[in-house]
Amino acid sequence: MQREHLVWLPQIAKAILLLLCASIVAALDTAVVFRLPSVFASVNVPLIAALAATLFMGSTNGVVLAFVLGVLCDVMLANALGARSIPLVVFAAVVGLMEARFSREHPLTWAVLGALGSVIHDILYFCVLAFSGYLPLIWADLIRIAGFGALINGVLSVVCLMPLYLWWRSGDHRPATGLG
Amino acid sequence: MGAGRSKFGLIQVAVLLLVLSVLMLVGFLRGFVAAEPAGQVVRTVLSPVQKLFGGIYSAVDSRLEVYRDHERVLAENEALRQEVQSLRASLVKNEELAAENARLRELLGYSEEAPYELAAARVIARDRQRWRDCIVIDKGTADGVEKNAAVLGPHGIVGRVTSASLRSSAVMLISDPQSALSGRVQESRALVSVEGSSRPDGLLKFECLESGDKVKVGDLVITSGLGGVFPPGLVVGRVHSVEKDFYGISDTGLLTPASNLMSVESVLVVINGGNTQ
Structure with a gap:
């Protein structure tokens, strides 16, 4: 009977770890990124974290982390609940479904993932806010912000995530259950 | 086969979380889902972490500077x-x-006007992409901050508290597209409605509520006190440009906010007396 309870312990530990990671990333995104010079203000920390979790820890974990991250960001900034989690979950799910089709050793893959993910995220987030009545639908704003974000997040993905992934793979840290 | 099953599991989880997100959003917008109790707990727990990160960044940045x-x-x-x-x-x-x-x-024989009490606060978080102009400050209900309290900068008004938790509060800036306030042109005393916009230059929109040429470029706009949130006489900004509305009757245009809302770091919160709601 006791052993049956113990089976859940790793799952609970994983859930707590996931929540802790999400809290740190959300705090970092809301408390630090806006202080950066305007060139780096488009850095999307939750997006990069969701991408890393999807590719390193398995796609299901990535999607769950993306959801928790989105909700935490919305709650911390008193935003409309779900506005941020919708684009993050869609992005993590798309990466998770397509991950078998791309080579992770190529820098271009990381650049495209970061840039495309940023564009998908920004378009969805903008549309969610606009159709919720929070924003006027001004396409010029979307193109400006999404274009700049794609550039910054694409570069960040190659510079930070790719080396991290290569180190991760060389140490064989991958979880047995994950696809990554 | 295993990979296919995993993908099926992934789709199930993703669809479930997506549906949950959409339900939360719809519920929130229609007022069925209240984010406040959970939001206050999360903000209270995480505001020390945000302060810590902000402090580390400021310390490193000032050294580098x-x-x-x-x-x-x-x-x-x-x-x-x-x-x-x-x-x-x-x-x-x-x-x-x-x-x-x-x-x-x-x-x-004049008596001194009762001044409102102010609490100094620091900005600990902000919405990254600035589509929505919302900041989080490090003062909450424990410091006397209440919902709808006016928030001031060194040169004029900054916004109002939309949600207050124990040790932090969310503030909607006057540049947020959802923000609207009642102002008055200092010289002509004409009433104007001031609204936020998502313009990259941070300018606000205004519309004069009286007909005729009541507004000139460079005029100072102050709060009228009619909205019930902001005390009267606080500086909102200066008129940047004026044009006639669609019918050619009243003035509309853009306003430069008195406080630099793009880089606001410290604010003052009116903690009693100013909020008449």
Whole structure:
């Protein structure tokens, strides 16, 4: 009977770890990124974290982390609940479904993932806010912000995530259950 | 086969979370889902972490700034020293004027207006992409901050508290597209409605509520006190451009906010008296 309870312990530990990671990333995104010079203000920390979790820890974990991250960001900034989690979950799910089709050793893959993910995220987030009545639908704003974000997040993905992934793979840290 | 099953599991989880997100959003917008109790707990728990990250960043940035701009800092130091000298001189003059003002008030029988109490707060978080202009400050209900309290910057109003938790509060800036307030043109006394916009230059939109040429470029706009949130007489900004509305009857245009809303770091919150709602 006791052993049956113990089976859940790793799952609970994983859930707590996931929540802790999400809290740190959300705090970092809301408390630090806006202080950066305007060139780096488009850095999307939750997006990069969701991408890393999807590719390193398995796609299901990535999607769950993306959801928790989105909700935490919305709650911390008193935003409309779900506005941020919708684009993050869609992005993590798309990466998770397509991950078998791309080579992770190529820098271009990381650049495209970061840039495309940023564009998908920004378009969805903008549309969610606009159709919720929070924003006027001004396409010029979307193109400006999404274009700049794609550039910054694409570069960040190659510079930070790719080396991290290569180190991760060389140490064989991958979880047995994950696809990554 | 295993990979296919995993993908099926992934789709199930993703669809479930997506549906949950959409339901939360719809519920929130229609008022069925209240984010407040959970939001207050999360903000109370995570505000120390945000303060810590913000503090680390500021400390690192200020160190780097000193090394980067040593020459500029020296020149600025000299300029500030001169400014202090001149401010000291004007302070003495102001003290004399204040004393004279008090004497004259006493003579005329005026009583001092009850000033509202202010609490100084620091910005600990902000929405990254600035589509929505919302900041989080490090003062909450424990410091007397209430929902709808006015938030001021060094030169004028900044926004209002939309949600207050124990140790932090969310503030909607006046540049947020959802923000609207009642103002008055200081010179002509005409009432104007001031709204936020998502313009990259941070300018606000205004519409004069009275017909005729009541607004000129450069006019100062202050709060009217009619909205019930902001006390009257606080500076909102200066008129940047004026044009006639669609019917050619009243003035509309853009307003430069008095406070630099793009880089606001410290604010003052009106914690009693100012909020008349």
